[in-house]
Amino acid sequence: MHHNVKAKNKIYSTGVFLPTQVVKSDDLFEEIHSDTQYNIPTNWMSEKMGIDERRVAPSTFQPSDLAIPAAVQALDECTEIDPQDIDLVIFCGIERDQPEPATAHVIQHALGLKAKYAFDIANACHGFIDAMQMADCYIRSNIARYALIVTGEVPSRVLRAAVDMLKRGVDIKTARNIIGALSVGDAGGAVILGPVKKEDSSGFELFNTNSFSELADKCVYKQLDDGSISGHMNMPQLTSAIVNSQHNLIDDTLEKLGWRDFDWLLTHQMGQKPFDRLSTLNGVSKTKMIKTFHKLGNITSATFPVNFRKMVDNKLVQRGDRIGGCFAGSGLVIGQFGYTY
DSSP: OOOOTTOOEEEEEEEEEOOSEEEEHHHHHHHTTHHHHHSOOTTHIIIIIOOOEEEEOOTTOOHHHHHHHHHHHHHHTOTTSOGGGEEEEEEOOSSOSOSSSOHHHHHHHHHTOOOSEEEEOOBTBTHHHHHHHHHHHHHHTTSOSEEEEEEEEOTHHHHHHHHHHHHHOOOHHHHHHHGGGGGBOOEEEEEEEEEOOTTOOOEEEEEEEEEOGGGTTSEEEEEOTTSOEEEEEOHHHHHHHHHHHHHHHHHHHHHHHTOSOOSEEEEOOOOHHHHHHHTTSTTOOGGGBOOOHHHHOBOGGGHHHHHHHHHHHTTOOOTTOEEEEEEEETTTEEEEEEEEO
16 A cells, blocks of 8 residues: 555544452552551542552452453444454553563464564653654554554552552552552553545644653662562652653744644643643643543553543544643653644
C-alpha cells in the first residue's frame, strides 16, 4: 500500500481491560497502619491525592493476560480493516511476561495475527506514546500497513511489595519514599493505528518529546537476585519536575501545531495536584480534561488507551476536535502530541 509520506495516521479502534477486583486506598493505608506507624492519615491518598481506589489483577496474571483481552476488543471493534493487514505488533508495558521471547509474540500468537514485525519496547509510563510514535513512523515509511499497540500493566506487584515492606515497619524517610507505590493500579489497553483516507482529516499531527535523564533516580523499580522487589518513588520531586517540564514544552507544541488551544486534553494520571496544575497549561481548560485517577490510580502505560476510550465512549468528542496529550514517564521523559479526531 502506497501513500504520501506526509499522510497522517489515525486510531481506528481502542480496547481496554480492567481487572474486576477493586482495592480502596483507605483499606491499603489501614493495612499498613499508616496513622500509628508513620503518622500519615488513613485517608491521605484518597483525600490529598484524590485516588479513591484502583483495580488489581490476580497475582498469577502475566502482562499478556491483561493485554490480550484489550487487544481482542480493539480487533473486534475495528470493522474497517482486515486483521491480517496488521504488519506491526508492539507491546509496550513496563513488565513483560519473560525476557525472551518478546511478549508481543505471545500476544500475536494468541490473537492469530501474522504481523511481520512483533517486538517489545519499554519506557516506564511513557511507553504507549513512544510505541504510537514508532508505529506512526513505520506506517508513514511504508514499512507497515497497520499497527496494533498493546500494553498490560501489573504494577500491583510493586504495590504488594511496598505494602509488605510498610507492614513490617520501616523508618519514616523510607516510608515516605515508597508510599507513592500505593497509587498504582492494573489495566490493559490497546489501539489499532493506520493511515487515513484522503478525505479524512483525522489523525496524529505531531509528537513532541523531551527527556531529562539526570532525573533517572527519582522513580526506580528493580527486581533483586532473590526475586524480591526494590525501589522508591519520590512523588513530590517527580510530579513537580513533570509538571514544570510540561509547562515549558506546551508553547512549542501549540506553535508547531498552529493551534491556539485544545478541545480536549489527555494526560498522564498521577493524582489530583498534578492534574490541577496541568489544567493551567496554555490552551487547556479543566472542564475539557479526562480524569480516571480517582477510580483507577496510576495505570502507567495503559493511561492513554483507557482515557482515549473514556473520552470516545462518553461521546464527549466530535469530529474535527483538537486533542492534546501530555504524558510522562520516569527517566524522565515528557511527551506531548496533537491529534485531530
